[in-house]
Amino acid sequence: MNEVLGIIIAAIICWFNFVLIDTWMGLPENPGVKGAEVIGRAVKKRGGSLAGGFFQGNIVCSPDASAGTLLASVGSYAIGIPEGGLIAATLVYFGNRLCADPGYAGTTGALSITLIIYLTSMVGMKPEFYIVGMVLAIITIQGLAHPTASRLLGKLAQKMGRHTKMT
């Protein structure tokens, strides 16, 4: 498959994989760890949404589905297609426990992207497309404009019934 096309498709798949799993697991609802609350309130102060800020803070402060997506692609690339993703999921779970997080979002993200990589490898998508695609996907959330990204995440959280009740 063409590399540029592969990276773009992988970026879109990764974006939906981690945003939907993280929102479903309640990342915008409350800051799972202490540091996430500080970052969420700082994003709100700059004109963003609090739920989106908590989402971004949770990504920074503990390995969530975004980290699971990247690390499972990394494992699939260098170790092998199903087993690398499973090793990555185990390590993400350890990382979650070290951060005092329940650890379901990270492992679910890692396992779901492993399944997606396994299925799409039959149509010619390589794991390295997912590695670069995931970096591009996280740039849209963490690297371009935080208030705008947080408002988008806040709207999505509201649609899925996961908006924060804190003020």
Place this chain on the structure above:
Amino acid sequence: MFMEILGIIIILMALRTLIAQDRAERMLYLNAMGFAISALIVLYIQTPFGAIMAITYFIASTLSSNAIAYSIGRVKKEILVK
């Protein structure tokens, strides 16, 4: 081509980290850099040990980000060099 894309992203994020005004904003750019560096490690060292290194690097970086973000809430004023 993969490594060039990641390199450009790392440089852009590093520049944005330098010009950011808020400490919490800086943490978000550093996190995006952490994603790109961990991807760069595994694309450079194409062995199973490279994957373990990339995974360990990323998880350890989120652990330290958690500690730093927690302390941002406690420190009131940033100490600046004049």
